[in-house]
Amino acid sequence: MASLADLINLDLSNTTDKIIVEYLWVGGTGVDIRSKARTVNGPITDASQLPKWNYDGSSTGQAPGEDSEVILYPQAIFKDPFRRGDHILVMCDCYTPQGVPIPTNKRNNAAKIFNNPKVAAEVTWYGIEQEYTLLQKDVNWPLGWPVGGYPGPQGPYYCAAGADKAFGRDIVDAHYKACLYAGINISGINGEVMPGQWEFQVGPSVGIAASDQLWVARYILERITEVAGVVLSLDPKPIPGDWNGAGAHTNYSTKSMREAGGFEVIKKAIEKLGKRHPEHIAAYGEGNERRLTGHHETADINTFKWGVANRGASIRVGRDTEKEGKGYFEDRRPASNMDPYVVTSMIAETTLLL
Numbered sequence: 001m002a003s004l005a006d007l008i009n010l011d012l013s014n015t016t017d018k019i020i021v022e023y024l025w026v027g028g029t030g031v032d033i034r035s036k037a038r039t040v041n042g043p044i045t046d047a048s049q050l051p052k053w054n055y056d057g058s059s060t061g062q063a064p065g066e067d068s069e070v071i072l073y074p075q076a077i078f079k080d081p082f083r084r085g086d087h088i089l090v091m092c093d094c095y096t097p098q099g100v101p102i103p104t105n106k107r108n109n110a111a112k113i114f115n116n117p118k119v120a121a122e123v124t125w126y127g128i129e130q131e132y133t134l135l136q137k138d139v140n141w142p143l144g145w146p147v148g149g150y151p152g153p154q155g156p157y158y159c160a161a162g163a164d165k166a167f168g169r170d171i172v173d174a175h176y177k178a179c180l181y182a183g184i185n186i187s188g189i190n191g192e193v194m195p196g197q198w199e200f201q202v203g204p205s206v207g208i209a210a211s212d213q214l215w216v217a218r219y220i221l222e223r224i225t226e227v228a229g230v231v232l233s234l235d236p237k238p239i240p241g242d243w244n245g246a247g248a249h250t251n252y253s254t255k256s257m258r259e260a261g262g263f264e265v266i267k268k269a270i271e272k273l274g275k276r277h278p279e280h281i282a283a284y285g286e287g288n289e290r291r292l293t294g295h296h297e298t299a300d301i302n303t304f305k306w307g308v309a310n311r312g313a314s315i316r317v318g319r320d321t322e323k324e325g326k327g328y329f330e331d332r333r334p335a336s337n338m339d340p341y342v343v344t345s346m347i348a349e350t351t352l353l354l
Helices: 004-008 107-115 117-121 169-182 209-228 262-275 277-283 319-324 340-353
Strands: 018-026 033-041 053-056 069-079 088-095 125-136 186-191 197-206 230-233 248-253 306-308 315-317 329-331
Touching (some): 018 069, 033 053, 033 209, 069 169, 107 340, 117 340, 169 186, 169 197, 169 209, 197 209, 209 230, 209 340, 248 340, 262 315, 262 340
Parallel strands (some): 018 088, 306 315
Antiparallel strands (some): 053 069, 125 230, 248 329
């Protein structure tokens, strides 16, 4: 008799032309990601081939019970690393039945900004560094930490190896390979300063694709931690005290910044960002005031400053960019729970349209 594992891993390619599509969308908190699956005729090579679908928005905090239907518009497809074969994941955004974007649909406005001719001409590149913390299930305490207690102080854990320093590497590597399989432009991973905390990087990716990829990478990580019995936290300061927080540093460049003389373009863009610092901070994630304290490699939340190779700045410019006179900069302000659609499009809007 077939085991559960045998059935989960059934290869359907020789049995049917039908495939399973997992529809993903951002939930009512703006941080959670929801999904459900349906069967369609395959293969599917573009999101435009997929039908719109609907879900009960009253169960996700996105619609009232008396008018609960929310419509899913497929936007970007990825290979499914869990079901494999021709099965796919699709990132969607959400609308009312009348075609109006619901309030948590931040992708719609981001698409408008990225489709603006001035923005499109600059071929905006993003590299997003997603930090996250792995927690022990039921106790909500970081993986590898003694329950109710603390490990040794920070110092030995960043990019470290060893059973007493690196906790959850199997999850991290599984996620890395699953993202590559899915077609996400994941460019690396590393252990972070606080034990039990890790980071993966998505990019460089152009325009809205960076945000689609980051959301799907988050979904894949949620699924892997589900299997591992570990809880994923995107809280920007999961443990109070002398422990690093978790951010989503966003690296950014435009065509003009990457060409000769680009450093001057970068400095002008940073000046524009400084003038809108409060607006950016308000949009850069919940609970960020607990992280942006001026300590633990952050600038104070109320202060805007930039510097070369300065990890205590709001905006960091790399030494290579300074030396070559062109390149990119890093916005270090976004929290780990930020919405990438909001952050990436806002950076483009501030630097290119205002």
